[in-house]
């Protein structure tokens with residue numbers, strides 16, 4: 127049985143031990159004297175998005191050389207494999223690692239090299255989705271151009287970062303280019319913003335929706351569906367659900383308030399994903415447990431089912 131993970135950020139999934147090791151090697155002060163690195167990164171109880179995002183400045187600081195990036199990608203794939211996953215889709219905003227010694231293509235090659243080593247050792251197949259950062263128009267257009275230039279080295283394109291006020295339509299030209307090049311599109315939508323953002327993602331070519339949980343706001347009390355929810359259900363557009371991440375960014379009070387079981391009951395195409403394993407102190411196995419807590423009896427089926435939606439096919 128194939129098990130796929132569709133939504134996981136490379137810079138959100140470092141092993142705490144690796145973060146410590148790499149910080150020591152490069153003399154990265156904010157982590158050097160930290161005893162409990164897992165706790166340093168854990169944003170389970172953070173009270174603002176800024177606090178959540180601050181953690182990424184530290185992981186990205188450790189992703190500035192070919193070797194480090196390669197190791198981090200290798201370990202991400204190995205850790206997924208150890209959780210029973212055999213197809214792993216990872217995503218990253220490549221320009222965060224570009225510096226005088228590292229070109230955007232070097233960054234992508236380093237990630238793919240790490241994935242290849244894991245595949246050779248364990249058989250897990252991994253691929254990279256490039257993320258443009260939606261609060262930075264220049265970044266989105268540069269990542270889109272890069273994606274088209276090296277499309278054989280990647281499996282998809284996404285925009286990440288703050289969703290509110292940054293609708294996909296702002297980048298219509300980039301999405302047209304990406305689509306024309308035949309590159310798969312998934313878009314973070316329906317997390318920091320509502321149903322109109324999900325509709326806008328669909329209008330810009332998204333084949334899958336990152337998170338997408340707020341589609342529940344288009345489901346009325348008698349279970350009748352609005353236009354966007356109806357389309358998503360009818361076309362079985364995959365929603366890349368990340369339960370723990372949603373709780374940590376304070377979208378829902380607790381796991382029981384999360385809409386995943388309702389979406390499941392209504393027949394939406396949902397998969398279980400990890401988003402940021404380090405910051406959310408989670409894993410695939412933990413997400414399976416979380417899904418069980420919401421009342422879904424066989425959550426592993428969601429991971430098997432997502433196989434048909436993989437960009438790795």
Ligand SMILES: [Zn+2]
Nearest residue numbers: 135314336401
């Ligand atoms: Zn995400």
